[in-house]
Amino acid sequence: MTAPILITGAAQRIGLAMVQHFVAEDIPVIMTYRTKHPVIDTLVKQGVICIQADFNQAGAVDALIAQVQQHTDTLSAVIHNASSWDCEARNPDHNALFDAMMHIHAKVPYLLNMGLAPLLQNYHETADIIHITDYVVEKGSPKHIAYAASKAALDNLSRSFAAKYAPDIKVNSVAPSLIIFNQDDSEEYKAKTLKKSIMGIEPGCREVIDAIELLRKSNYITGRTLAVDGGRHLK
Numbered sequence: 001m002t003a004p005i006l007i008t009g010a011a012q013r014i015g016l017a018m019v020q021h022f023v024a025e026d027i028p029v030i031m032t033y034r035t036k037h038p039v040i041d042t043l044v045k046q047g048v049i050c051i052q053a054d055f056n057q058a059g060a061v062d063a064l065i066a067q068v069q070q071h072t073d074t075l076s077a078v079i080h081n082a083s084s085w086d087c088e089a090r091n092p093d094h095n096a097l098f099d100a101m102m103h104i105h106a107k108v109p110y111l112l113n114m115g116l117a118p119l120l121q122n123y124h125e126t127a128d129i130i131h132i133t134d135y136v137v138e139k140g141s142p143k144h145i146a147y148a149a150s151k152a153a154l155d156n157l158s159r160s161f162a163a164k165y166a167p168d169i170k171v172n173s174v175a176p177s178l179i180i181f182n183q184d185d186s187e188e189y190k191a192k193t194l195k196k197s198i199m200g201i202e203p204g205c206r207e208v209i210d211a212i213e214l215l216r217k218s219n220y221i222t223g224r225t226l227a228v229d230g231g232r233h234l235k
């Protein structure tokens with residue numbers, strides 16, 4: 001049996017697009033979801049292993065590792081996609097915000113990488129860990145300070161784990177800027193955001209999927225970041 005790919009936070013948007021891509025490629029998928037979106041029932045019928053995991057709950061990481069081990073003795077990739085794009089304006093308790101951002105974006109990937117490494121090392125080829133970070137890792141963000149810092153921590157994990165797990169596992173980041181808007185984004189926000197890159201488009205999920213596939217197909221790239229940001233750094 002082909003080794004599955006584990007994707008966290010994949011019940012909507014980019015993570016769901018990743019799942020649907022791998023299903024279309026007949027690659028087995030194990031995905032985690034926090035909220036049981038209606039699409040979960042469809043994914044189960046398609047043979048996707050859907051595991052409920054709210055990483056804010058104590059013991060959730062250990063429970064996920066145990067459940068993954070029940071389903072498979074090997075993984076070809078782990079994609080850390082689960083994320084909370086939260087900001088200081090919405091969270092006056094900055095202490096709690098900082099802890100929450102670091103937890104979901106850095107501590108959870110760190111613990112999963114440590115716990116799932118044996119399954120990845122059991123893969124018959126070089127396995128992959130892919131961290132979905134953010135363009136703001138290189139620039140910072142005055143409106144999402146804790147979020148950006150936590151994604152920078154996740155970015156740093158790529159280099160540490162790449163050195164720790166080579167040559168059995170490649171570890172890389174994909175750093176997007178705008179990929180897809182949120183449903184409640186205003187036209188004013190959309191217009192302002194599109195101007196931030198020199199490509200000036202809302203590219204869609206395929207851009208992230210293509211970056212992931214480039215990394216999966218490589219036998220050599222590790223400890224690096226693929227920027228998927230429309231030339232935002234040139235503005």
Ligand SMILES: NC(=O)C1=CN([C@@H]2O[C@H](COP(=O)(O)OP(=O)(O)OC[C@H]3O[C@@H](n4cnc5c(N)ncnc54)[C@H](OP(=O)(O)O)[C@@H]3O)[C@@H](O)[C@H]2O)C=CC1
Pocket residue numbers: 008009010011012013014015033034035053054055056080081082083084085104132133134135176177178179180181
């Ligand atoms: N969308 C974009 O344009 C950009 C996205 N990115 C990054 O790409 C990745 C995917 O982005 P996008 O699809 O917009 O992500 P979303 O904002 O849609 O979040 C993805 C999922 O993460 C889950 N999640 C959040 N917190 C937790 C938690 N504590 N435990 C378990 N699951 C949790 C959410 O679950 P629930 O459904 O229950 O809320 C959600 O389904 C993210 O890492 C994001 O930071 C980076 C730059 C731009």
Ligand SMILES: Nc1nc2c(c(=O)[nH]1)N=C([C@H](O)[C@@H](O)CO)CN2
Pocket residue numbers: 082083084085134176177178179180181182193
């Ligand atoms: N978890 C999320 N992270 C991010 C999102 C999102 O919707 N969910 N969106 C962005 C923005 O698109 C930003 O890149 C451009 O304004 C960043 N991170």
